[in-house]
Amino acid sequence: MSMLSVENLNVWFGHGRDRVDAVKDATFAVARGESFGLVGESGSGKSTILRAITGLAPDWSGNITVDGKEIGKRREKAFFKTVQMVFQDPYASLHPRHSVDQVLGETLYLHGFTDIDTRVVNLLDDVGLGAKFRFRYPHQLSGGQRQRVAIARALAPAPEILLLDEPTSALDVSVQAEILNLLADLRTEHGLTYVMVSHDLSVVGHMCDRLAVMKDGEIVEIMDVATLRNMQATHPYSQHLLQASL
Amino acid sequence: MSETQSLRAWLLTDTPTSRRHAKFAAAYQGWLSFRSNTMAMIGLWILIFLVFVAIAAPILAPHDPFEQTLANRLQGLNADGHILGTDSLGRDILSRLIYGSRITLFIVGLVALIAPITGLLVGTVAGYVGGWVDTILMRITDIFLAFPRLVLALAFVAALGAGIENAVLAISLTAWPPYARMARAETLTIRSSDYISAIQLQGAGPLRIITKHIWPLCISSLIVRVTLDMAGIILAAAGLGFLGLGAQPPSPEWGAMISEGRRFILDSWWVATVPGLAIFTVSLAFNLLGDGLRDVLDPKDAET
Numbered sequence: 001m002s003m004l005s006v007e008n009l010n011v012w013f014g015h016g017r018d019r020v021d022a023v024k025d026a027t028f029a030v031a032r033g034e035s036f037g038l039v040g041e042s043g044s045g046k047s048t049i050l051r052a053i054t055g056l057a058p059d060w061s062g063n064i065t066v067d068g069k070e071i072g073k074r075r076e077k078a079f080f081k082t083v084q085m086v087f088q089d090p091y092a093s094l095h096p097r098h099s100v101d102q103v104l105g106e107t108l109y110l111h112g113f114t115d116i117d118t119r120v121v122n123l124l125d126d127v128g129l130g131a132k133f134r135f136r137y138p139h140q141l142s143g144g145q146r147q148r149v150a151i152a153r154a155l156a157p158a159p160e161i162l163l164l165d166e167p168t169s170a171l172d173v174s175v176q177a178e179i180l181n182l183l184a185d186l187r188t189e190h191g192l193t194y195v196m197v198s199h200d201l202s203v204v205g206h207m208c209d210r211l212a213v214m215k216d217g218e219i220v221e222i223m224d225v226a227t228l229r230n231m232q233a234t235h236p237y238s239q240h241l242l243q244a245s246l
Numbered sequence: 247m248s249e250t251q252s253l254r255a256w257l258l259t260d261t262p263t264s265r266r267h268a269k270f271a272a273a274y275q276g277w278l279s280f281r282s283n284t285m286a287m288i289g290l291w292i293l294i295f296l297v298f299v300a301i302a303a304p305i306l307a308p309h310d311p312f313e314q315t316l317a318n319r320l321q322g323l324n325a326d327g328h329i330l331g332t333d334s335l336g337r338d339i340l341s342r343l344i345y346g347s348r349i350t351l352f353i354v355g356l357v358a359l360i361a362p363i364t365g366l367l368v369g370t371v372a373g374y375v376g377g378w379v380d381t382i383l384m385r386i387t388d389i390f391l392a393f394p395r396l397v398l399a400l401a402f403v404a405a406l407g408a409g410i411e412n413a414v415l416a417i418s419l420t421a422w423p424p425y426a427r428m429a430r431a432e433t434l435t436i437r438s439s440d441y442i443s444a445i446q447l448q449g450a451g452p453l454r455i456i457t458k459h460i461w462p463l464c465i466s467s468l469i470v471r472v473t474l475d476m477a478g479i480i481l482a483a484a485g486l487g488f489l490g491l492g493a494q495p496p497s498p499e500w501g502a503m504i505s506e507g508r509r510f511i512l513d514s515w516w517v518a519t520v521p522g523l524a525i526f527t528v529s530l531a532f533n534l535l536g537d538g539l540r541d542v543l544d545p546k547d548a549e550t
Contacts, residue, residue, distance in 0.1 A: 056443050080449045093440035097462045099268055106458070110448045135268035153444065 002029040002065075003193045004053070004083075004161055009062035011045070011052045022048040022057075024217045030161075035187065035194040037204035039241070040214030046197040047088070048217075050163045053195075054085050066161065081111060084154035085163040089170045090146035094138040100124070100149050101134045104156055111157040123152040126189075128182060144175035148182065155186065162187075164196040168203065180207060201245040205229060213238040276542045286538020292531035300347040309338035311345045311498050320514045331516050334506060339520055342498035346521065349499045350528060353414050353483045354476055360418035362472050365425025366464060370456050372426070373433025384430065390423040396485055403491040410499065413492040417482050421475065428471060429464045436460050466543035473536030477529030484525055500525050 011023040023045040030036040038046040051057040053064055055075045064071040066082055087093035094103060104120045113119055121131050127148040138146055147167060154162055167183065168176040184207065187194060198204050204211050205228055212222045213235065221235040233239045258275070262268035280286060299306060308327070315336035323331050330339040372383040390398070402416035436442060437460070445459055484501025486492035493499030495506075500521040507518030 054447055056446070075449075077449045080447055085444075085447055087440045087444060089440060093444050095441040095445075095459060098459075099265075101265060101268075106445070106450075107448045110450055110454075135262040135265060137268075137272070150444070153448075157448070 003032040003034070003067055004195065005029040005063075005065045006049070006053070007063040007065075009049065009052060009060060009064065011048050011057050011060040013057075013059065022217055023052065023060075026062075026212075026214075026217075026219050028212050028219060028222060030193055030195055032160075033191055033193055034210065035196065035208045037208035037211030038195065038197045038214060039199060039201060039204050039211055041199060041241075044214040045217040046199075046214050047165050050085060050165050050195065050197060053163060054083065077111075081157045082159055083161045083163065084157060084159040085165060086147070086150055086154045086167045088166040090143055090150050091138075091170065093150050094146055096138055099135050099137050100129075100141075103149060103153055107153050107156040119156070123156055126155060126186070127152045142175075143171050144178060147171060147175075147179055151179075151182065151186070155190070158190075159192070161193045161195065164194060166197050166199070169198070169200070176203075183207065201228065201241065213241060280538055280542045283538040283541060285534045286541075289531040289534030289536075289538065292527060293535060296347055296528060296531070297351065299344055300351050303344050303348060307338075307341035307344045309341040311337060311341040312496050313337060320510060320517065322514070323516055330520050331514070333503070333517050334510060337496075339503075339517065342503060343500070343521060343524055346498040346500045346503065346524070349410060349493055349497065350480060350483070353410070353417070354479060354532075356414045357418050357421060357479045357483075358472050358476065360414075361421035362425050362468050364418070365422040365427075366429045366461065366468060368422070369426035369429025369431075370433045370460050370464060373430040374437050374452060374456050374460060380430075383426070387423045387426045390420065391427075393420070395420045396482060399482060399486060400489070400491060403486060408491045408494060410493045410497065413483055413486045416486070417479055420482075421479060424475075425468060425471065429468065432464045432467065433460055436463055467540075470536055470540040470543055473532050473539055476532035476536070480525055480529055480532075 006029070007027050009023055009026040010021065012019050012021045014020055026045075026049060028036070038049060040046050048057055052060040053071075055073075058073075066079065071079065098106075101120060104123055105116050108116045108119050120134060124130055124133060129145060129148050129152070133141070133145065133149075138149075141149065147170075151167075164183065168179050171179060180203065183194070186192060194207070196204065196207055198207075205225055208225060210222065210224045211228065212219045213233070214220065215237050221233060221238045223233060223238070227233065228242070231239075231242050233242055256267070257271050259267075259271060262271050308329070315332070318326065318328075318332055318336040319334055321328050321332040321336075323329070325331060328338050328340070330343065333339055333342070368383050368387065372380040372387075393401075398420045399413070399416040402419055403412050406412040406415065442455060442459060445455060450459075483492055483499070484504065487499045487501030488505040490502075490505065493502050495502065503521040504518045504525075507514070507521070511518050
């Protein structure tokens with residue numbers, strides 16, 4: 001059974017004449033422990049799918065199933081314990097006035113943990129930061145360190161699915177590799193299921209087992225990574241994308 | 247010496263070891279950048295002096311501020327032991343000025359508590375919740391904003407009765423709408439940011455998000471705005487006092503003192519000028535302080 005399945009998902013913004021359909025009739029399923037990629041150019045609706053799954057994009061229709069349970073319009077607390085998200089820009093996703101300790105501590109508190117102090121230290125160790133970063137503020141951290149904190153926050157409730165919204169696109173190339181390796185390690189360590197949005201085919205090729213290619217809000221093709229590596233995409237747009245990434 | 251050195255190092259470290267340590271370090275770094283602003287420090291010293299004068303008024307005042315000696319009325323500067331002269335009822339102006347600082351601080355303190363807190367509450371709730379709550383709250387704010395401030399305060403005082411407490415209430419009621427507008431504008435930019443989305447994904451409710459995530463970011467600019475407005479608040483209180491609707495005689499409120507001295511302004515200029523200078527100095531001090539605080543507290547600058 002699939003860990004996450006999305007059927008006939010439509011997401012739109014605005015009403016009436018201003019309505020913009022960001023995602024049209026998207027269907028895909030991600031198996032437990034799998035890493036699934038969503039690729040496409042800017043504005044093709046990749047991130048919007050993640051925002052619809054988490055409830056950050058309120059206007060959607062279709063079926064979203066997580067671990068066999070259908071998701072309603074309101075997300076339960078249990079949902080946030082299963083599904084977590086890492087945002088694209090680590091410079092925007094951490095509260096500028098909260099120290100690392102506050103960010104992680106509050107997350108743990110909200111999920112009902114009581115041994116917060118030990119868990120904060122463990123989380124920081126998990127993402128390779130260590131306890132000395134615990135009381136720093138975001139402006140005292142580099143981009144890569146910030147993204148590690150954001151990953152630690154997403155890991156805090158011990159989720160099973162991690163939604164990654166271009167987690168490395170705001171970072172330097174050298175730091176990108178570090179973060180990708182960290183994510184790959186965490187996945188094997190915690191048995192996580194990934195849904196990763198990226199416009200970088202090499203990142204997706206490195207991280208994912210299967211991927212969906214999106215264009216103008218529609219999924220045009222779902223293939224596995226071997227197909228990607230052998231340049232055997234069938235849809236003309238995916239072929240075009242592959243050619244462009246050479 | 248070595249102890250102060252290590253304390254300094256402890257405060258300036260970039261790897262704090264505990265929650266308290268991190269807070270102290272952040273506060274100390276803010277203080278250092280504030281201290282380097284000379285004008286702001288002048289403002290701060292004037293205000294510290296004002297607080298000191300208000301606390302020590304009974305010790306500092308050379309005379310009883312209410313004691314009338316009609317034979318001694320309208321004495322000039324430095325006449326007969328009255329350093330700043332006497333007013334139309336023969337009361338020592340310096341003593342009245344010193345006791346008046348208490349009233350000024352009372353007004354400033356209360357308005358600074360009531361108005362920004364009301365504004366912050368209304369603005370952040372309107373901005374975060376949105377929809378019809380936003381519409382209702384902001385239209386109420388607009389109604390308050392549409393009245394000229396002093397006229398509205400006059401109406402309130404007329405309805406509630408003259409007196410310093412009602413003057414404070416009236417000024418607060420007219421002072422909160424700009425804070426609400428500002429807090430709402432900031433909330434609108436903050437609420438769509440990723441770190442608010444991130445805490446929403448942890449299942450945090452609106453109350454927690456507003457008080458723990460939005461307020462800390464609004465408060466710094468609010469504090470700056472309050473200190474900059476403080477001069478206007480003192481002047482509004484003085485204006486109400488001048489019109490006879492604020493502090494009632496014989497209370498030595500600075501605005502009321504100017505009002506009394508007005509009648510003798512050509513013959514005895516100091517009676518109105520001295521409290522005027524006091525209002526000017528304190529207003530200026532608040533402005534300087536606000537300017538310095540903006541440099542320290544404004545989150546946009548604090549990023550670097």
